[in-house]
Amino acid sequence: MAAPPAPDLSGIRDIIAVHSAKGGVGKSTTAVNLAVTLARLGLRVALLDADIHGPSIAHMMGSAARPSVAPDGQRVLPLEKHGVHYLSLANVVEDDAPVIWRGPMVAGALQQLLGAVDWGDADVLLLDMPPGTGDALLGVGQALTLSGVVVVTTPQEMSLSDTRRGVRAFEKLHVPILGLLENMSGFVCDCGERADIFGPSHGAEAAEHLGIPFLGRVPIDAAVVPGGDSGVPVAASHPDGPAGRAFEGIAREALARLAVSGGAAAVKLDWRKLNAGEFHAQAPGDHEGGAGADGDSGNGGDGGKRSLADRLLGRKKVDDGGAAGGATAGGATDAGAVPADQPAAVWQAADDLLGIRWGDGKQTWHGAYELRTACPCAACVEEWTGKRLPSVDQVPRDVRPVSFQSVGRYALLPVWSDGHRTGMFTFKDLRNGTGAVSPPA
Known part of the structure; x- marks a missing residue:
């Protein structure tokens, strides 16, 4: 079997990882909605589902179709929905195929996904990272020059404790932390009352303690789950709803932090x-x-x-x-x-x-x-x-x-x-x- 082509990311301006130190905090939902939001703001956006063991981007974006072959015959073209070019492992394996791989195989799969795709030109490539601080984080952090990472957490104390470990791992890899995003941060009903279902918000406090920016809070929004299930993310279906507005504010804040923490500006x-x-x-x-x-x-x-x-x-x-x-x-x-x-x-x-x-x-x-x-x-x-x-x-x-x-x-x-x-x-x-x-x- 021929080796996959070496990754060619020369047309991509910035690569941003979306990470959480534990599962179940809405990391993939965040990655999808940030990608759609950035596209709505006028950016050329690519999204790679790097969560090898739990690929969900294809479902959330609305198509698990197989990619077509690129003109060079060596790579495949990403799919496009909602203004975002994307690819997930779910687009290249059978729906019910288990992914029982050891760490080195996961790192190799990520390299193949990157190398086998003709991403073309993009302002930003978002990586939906696997949760935790294992081999995948190390492999991506060493193989790619990441422009920054958005860290996703929830108000729960256990989530915040895990988040601290994830932040320190990226710092050891010298990856700029663009900021902390607190997901599922309270529920605001139509009457205007707020309920902290998962406890009071600690995101801003945790960010200050860690010495990283706080990007904002995404509230619990009834439109998020059906949006992900139907393949129309809430940022596309309800951009002016509570979650849609929050994602836009966070996307703008992350881009501003990217400019501040990045290298020399072109202009x-x-x-x-x-x-x-x-x-x-x-x-x-x-x-x-x-x-x-x-x-x-x-x-x-x-x-x-x-x-x-x-x-x-x-x-x-x-x-x-x-x-x-x-x-x-x-x-x-x-x-x-x-x-x-x-x-x-x-x-x-x-x-x-x-x-x-x-x-x-x-x-x-x-x-x-x-x-x-x-x-x-x-x-x-x-x-x-x-x-x-x-x-x-x-x-x-x-x-x-x-x-x-x-x-x-x-x-x-x-x-x-x-x-x-x-x-x-x-x-x-x-x-x-x-x-x-x-x-x-």
Whole structure:
């Protein structure tokens, strides 16, 4: 039998493990709903069911069909549902086949699943890890460069005790802990009353004790179980329900933490003080002798010769005699074209104004105060109701960005002059008008 191809994950920006130190806490449900939520936010998402002994992703995603062969004839293509490309062991073995494997066989199976799949390009690959701290965790942690791990627990004290062991295991492997997620954290009935069915919440307290971020709580929601059983996750069927809103808040928080804990960003825009009335209607480098402030393109220091999207996607400048690498209005189709919903340029347009030119030529303007008060992170938005928290009312009117950096190919993460730094804005959010204002006349 021929050996499987070596894993080719070169098209994947970040790999995030979803882990729990014990079974039964909703880890797989969390992985599925985070994947669907990230796809709804506009990311290209892949999901691998690495829980070899208990593969459930295929059932939760709604298809246990066999994968088709990739064009190279060496690999298979992942299935796609709800905007997520995924594969599970359940897609390649018989439904009732027992998986009675020792540790080395589990590690080998994970390598085969990774190597035998043509994942293509993705912003993030989520791994639904096996529970516990055994061979699979060690094998994955050593074989892959994980960008981070989301740890799932419940309010029960035993679960939290096990969680501590899992966190320490990843720390020994030098894997960044993106944060702790507390699942099944109380039940809120239609009347508004809350009941702590599994005991009071200890997630935030445990995260503080462990020195890791707390991503948020997912409440018990009656729509979760039928969603998983029917193959339509709650993040797809009820995105505005209690669990759906919680998953969106947690997904945004995890991405923000990923940007903070990750390596060098592809794009960095440092804000500076501009004179009153100073306005730059175009990004530096958009045309010969462009009107932008020198050095404010934030595109990695090559004078604006390549667009933001080109840098994020690793593309070279297209010599078309115009703005380098940009799509023309209406959408160019050449190799260097920027997709319509991706930024071709991001720049400081004024002292309190961010400018974005999109791939189809559209320009949007975003006010500093308007963006800061539209922050979607858990410190600014109540995770279950979606309502703004009182802390937003205390944001000073003269708040300014300190910097913007890219989060993969899908978002911008600002650092603010008031010290706030965990609110991420997806390109989809920005294009749809988050923080939008009219430009100066």
